[in-house]
Amino acid sequence: MTNLRFGLLGLALIVALWLAGRLVTNEYVFFAGYAVAQYILLATAWNLLGGYAGYVNFGTAAFFALGAYVSVAVNKLFEPPLIVLILVGALASGAVGLAMGYLTLKLRGVFFSIATLALAIVAQAVVTNWEFVGGSSGAYLLRPTAGPWGGSYVEYLFYVMLVMAVGAVVLARCIERSKIGFGLAAIRDDELVGEAYGVPTLRLKLLVTVLSGALMGMAGAPLPFYVAYLDPPSAFNLAYAVNTIAMPLIGGASTWVGPVIGAVLLTAVQETAMVTISSAANLMIVGLLMVLFISLAPNGIMGLLRGVRSRA
Amino acid sequence: MTQQLIGRRTALAGIVGTAAIGTRTAWAADPIKIGFSIPQTGGLAAIGLQALLTLQIWSEDVNARGGILGRPVQLVTYDDQSNPANVPRIYTKLLEVDKVDLIVTNGTNLTVPAMPIAMQRGMVVFCMLSLAVNDKFKYPRFFQTMPYGPHGKASISEGFFDVAMGMSPKPATVALVGADAEFSKNAVDGARDQARKRGLKIVYDRTYPPSTVDFGPVIRGIASANPDIVYIGSYPVDTSGMVRAARELGFRPKLFGGGMVGTQAATLKGDLGEMLNDVVSYELYCPAVADKFPDVEPLLKKYQPRAKEKGIDPQGYYVPPFAYATMEVLQQAVTAAGGLDQDKIAKAAHATTFKTIVGDIKFGADGEWDHPRMLWVQFRGLKGQGMDQFVNPSAEVVLDPPEYRTGELRYPMGVAKQ
Numbered sequence: 245m246t247n248l249r250f251g252l253l254g255l256a257l258i259v260a261l262w263l264a265g266r267l268v269t270n271e272y273v274f275f276a277g278y279a280v281a282q283y284i285l286l287a288t289a290w291n292l293l294g295g296y297a298g299y300v301n302f303g304t305a306a307f308f309a310l311g312a313y314v315s316v317a318v319n320k321l322f323e324p325p326l327i328v329l330i331l332v333g334a335l336a337s338g339a340v341g342l343a344m345g346y347l348t349l350k351l352r353g354v355f356f357s358i359a360t361l362a363l364a365i366v367a368q369a370v371v372t373n374w375e376f377v378g379g380s381s382g383a384y385l386l387r388p389t390a391g392p393w394g395g396s397y398v399e400y401l402f403y404v405m406l407v408m409a410v411g412a413v414v415l416a417r418c419i420e421r422s423k424i425g426f427g428l429a430a431i432r433d434d435e436l437v438g439e440a441y442g443v444p445t446l447r448l449k450l451l452v453t454v455l456s457g458a459l460m461g462m463a464g465a466p467l468p469f470y471v472a473y474l475d476p477p478s479a480f481n482l483a484y485a486v487n488t489i490a491m492p493l494i495g496g497a498s499t500w501v502g503p504v505i506g507a508v509l510l511t512a513v514q515e516t517a518m519v520t521i522s523s524a525a526n527l528m529i530v531g532l533l534m535v536l537f538i539s540l541a542p543n544g545i546m547g548l549l550r551g552v553r554s555r556a
Numbered sequence: 557m558t559q560q561l562i563g564r565r566t567a568l569a570g571i572v573g574t575a576a577i578g579t580r581t582a583w584a585a586d587p588i589k590i591g592f593s594i595p596q597t598g599g600l601a602a603i604g605l606q607a608l609l610t611l612q613i614w615s616e617d618v619n620a621r622g623g624i625l626g627r628p629v630q631l632v633t634y635d636d637q638s639n640p641a642n643v644p645r646i647y648t649k650l651l652e653v654d655k656v657d658l659i660v661t662n663g664t665n666l667t668v669p670a671m672p673i674a675m676q677r678g679m680v681v682f683c684m685l686s687l688a689v690n691d692k693f694k695y696p697r698f699f700q701t702m703p704y705g706p707h708g709k710a711s712i713s714e715g716f717f718d719v720a721m722g723m724s725p726k727p728a729t730v731a732l733v734g735a736d737a738e739f740s741k742n743a744v745d746g747a748r749d750q751a752r753k754r755g756l757k758i759v760y761d762r763t764y765p766p767s768t769v770d771f772g773p774v775i776r777g778i779a780s781a782n783p784d785i786v787y788i789g790s791y792p793v794d795t796s797g798m799v800r801a802a803r804e805l806g807f808r809p810k811l812f813g814g815g816m817v818g819t820q821a822a823t824l825k826g827d828l829g830e831m832l833n834d835v836v837s838y839e840l841y842c843p844a845v846a847d848k849f850p851d852v853e854p855l856l857k858k859y860q861p862r863a864k865e866k867g868i869d870p871q872g873y874y875v876p877p878f879a880y881a882t883m884e885v886l887q888q889a890v891t892a893a894g895g896l897d898q899d900k901i902a903k904a905a906h907a908t909t910f911k912t913i914v915g916d917i918k919f920g921a922d923g924e925w926d927h928p929r930m931l932w933v934q935f936r937g938l939k940g941q942g943m944d945q946f947v948n949p950s951a952e953v954v955l956d957p958p959e960y961r962t963g964e965l966r967y968p969m970g971v972a973k974q
Contacts, residue, residue: 272652275645369765372736380736380766382665384692389676396676398644471641473668475738477599478640526637 247418254410261406265399274402278470280511281405282463286484287491287503288412289459292452294489295497296425298432299352299449303344303360304488306367307337307457309479311464316377316385316474325392326404326466333465334458340367341457345450352435368480382475385468401466412459417500419455424448429498486527487514490534496546505545587630588623588896590615590886591656593646593666598638600663602821605868606875607662607684608633613858613876614883624890632656636666643669651677657896658682658886662879664689665738671695680889680901683923684882685875687712687742690923697902698923699889701882703840705928706920709746712739712815713787715932715956716836717750719965720785720811727784727810731760733774733798734789734815743789743815751787759783768794771801778807785811792818796828803831808969813837819935820874826943832935834969836955839931841877841914843949844962851913852877871943881912932956934965937974 245253268274286304293299311333318324318332340363348359372380391400419425427448430438439445468474487510495506510530517529541548592611595604615629623629632654636642647670650656659679661667664686671693674681683689683700688708690698704711720727730751734740741763751758759781764774775798778786786809788798795818802812813836818824820839825832841852859872869875885905890896892904910917920926933952938945945951953963 270652272645272648275648279645372765379741380763381738381741382668384668386692387672389672398648467641471644471669472672473640473665475640475665478665481639481641483639 247414247421250417251414254414258403258407258410262403265403271396271398274396274399276515278398278402278405280508281402281409283487283491283507283511284409284504285405285412285463286460286488287495287507288409288416288500289456289463290488291492291497291500291503292416292419292459293449293456295492295499295502296420296428296432297449297452300357300489301360301456302357302485302489303363303367304460305480305482305484306360306364307340307460308464308467308484309371309476310337310340310367311461312467312474312479313371313374313377313383313464314461315465316383316468319385319468320376320383326401326469330404330408330462330465333461335461337461337464338454338458341453341455342450344457345453364480364485368476371479372476378475380476382473383468384473387469387472397469401470404466405463408459408462413500413504415455415459416503419452420500424451428452432498483527486530490530492544494533494537494544496544498543499546502544502546509545585627587628588625588658588890589630589632589654589656590658590660591632591647591650591654592660592662593634593636593643593650593670594662595638595666596635600638600666602868603685603875604635604638604662605866606863606872607879609862609866609868610855610859610872610876610879611660611883613855613862614880618883618887624887625895638666640665640669644673647673651679658890658901660684660882660886661686671698678898680898680905681923682882682886682889684879687739694922696906696921696923697898699885699905699919700924701878701885701917703878703914703925703929705925705930706922707928708924709742710749711746711928711930712743712789712838713747713750714928715838715930716787716814717747717754717756719836719932719955721754722965723810723967728757729759729781729783729785730756731778731781731783731786731809732758732762732789733760733778733786734763735766735768735791735794736763737766737791739817740789740791740794740815744787747787747789747814756785764794766791766794769797771797772805774798775801775805775807779805783809785809787814788812789815790817792821792824795819796824799828799831799835803972808971810968811836811965812969813934822869822871822873822943822946825935825946826941829941829945830938830972830974833938833972833974834934834936834966836932836934836965839873839933839952839954841873842931842933842952842954843873843947844933844952844954845931845960846949848960849877849914855880855913871946873946877914881910881914881917884912885910885917929957931960934963936963936966939973 293301314333314336315329318329344363348356351359377383388397391397427443430443431445435445491506491510492503496502514526517526594608595601615631619628634646636646643666661670661681661683662685667683667686667689675695680697685702686700732744732747734744760778790798795816816837819837856872859876863872864870888910889901889905892908893900918926932955934955936953954960955965
């Protein structure tokens, strides 16, 4: 399937979900749908760097929270439409991605991961002392009750997040099947050999760091409207980083579809576990699944499916 | 987000109990569903679990007495994991899927995300343990049961400074210190205003990161400014760290204390023991005022054995009395409204003076108590460690408000071993 057709398929999915949404009267569906779409976007963004290039980023919460806090700051100053806030969030997180790329991409493996973790800690300390956005007390943001095109504002947030999630998946698929994707695969397999063969490794890594950061920032920008209150401990919550790594690993990290499968599956499992077993078991289940998949199926569900197909 | 449908079992207990004495034979109507999100895991679980147990006890009590308006009460609750991001989804589920009739909220940062959901649907919000939430929303159907009163942030320091200014000679300098976190920052902000209002010179005004583990440098910094009084806005871990550091370094100003979270919890108090001697902090309820609120004791008798089993605060002086009072407010408001019409309930809540186990509660226009009633206490006569000594009414002397005073401030701060 060509990228154009895939993009049109994504558009059709959005339209189909929008039409189905017309029949939904229960707002909880949009709240739950928002969470799923948000994780699809975050997992896909993480996968660009972690799955395609093999650079494991523990700093998801930093990019995500930065998008959210920039959104709070800009909204406080100008109260622009949500779309503008999302673009500004993407720009800010993309810029931080670029800066982080320059500073850390000479680091490899676990050293890069530790550097991204440090970024999250530094970013949280900065935000905690940024009084304009509420500092340690947190920021209130009163969301409108109705969306700009009718329906509730939460419904509107869901569709915005859905469009971004579908857009990110289409972008990831385009990258995966392009020269960029092959270059990133070369970096993941053996960076030195790739460089020796003329792959512009630094440029590619910077490109995906920016893209990945920008997408995470976009995911964070609507968060203050969704929650109505944003404080550093919840914006920088460890669960964002853990889930965002677990989803592509479980679904299959080197494919565009892996993070989608992982996000849908893990969100469903977590929601079910929270309701039926205990919420304390929630992150433990994620951890156990990660350990199981890393030990038994390092290429995730997609890897398992490929194995079954090749044996058949 | 474990859902707990507590009411059916307790409703059954109520049916059996009342049938046995021949007053009722069965519930005539469907239960009134009360929904709430509560932290059962994460950083706020220690408080959330106490509130949950108290609400369970309340539902058992009310069902045993015949329910509300002849209908049994059923609690529907989910764990928000102490994460505000989970709260909007939970309250939407409670209202849209579980179809609860009434909602209750808990905690400042976990109540704020619930407010837009409640406001959109015109739901009355019965809230416990939150500070100044309605300052921004100005929602006329919001009612908060903690006795902060109408002054918001100032209530976490007003009584402390009232007590301080009673010293002779009056203090001239103050040090303000707190964690870079929501409650402590609000506390220190309020204290700063109080200090200025009373003409005190602020000689130290700093915050420390919430992850701080060594408080020696903080205390040394304060000591070098030589303040007459020290106001601290802290969370449990830093409360413990600050008190220990002050004792280890022998720092004893005229008055040491403030809005110190944790000095209300039996385990932390027991752990610090005699180090708390002469420290001044706030309480909502303590044995020294037990005779003023005799209905609290029966609740604690039910709460304490169950709390021990669950491994949560075994004394329950802080959260349970006011959590129970929140539900008494809810019950009386619904009864006064004669049904579940949210507008009528809100009007009744504004008009009624509620009789609760923590005394009479009358709400102001902002949904907070119409007057503050934080208790400012000084720890006295503590020996070694152990939480049992806090059962003794003389372990905490109430200094403010005057109508609850059980003793005078002792100053300057003495040594730990007394």
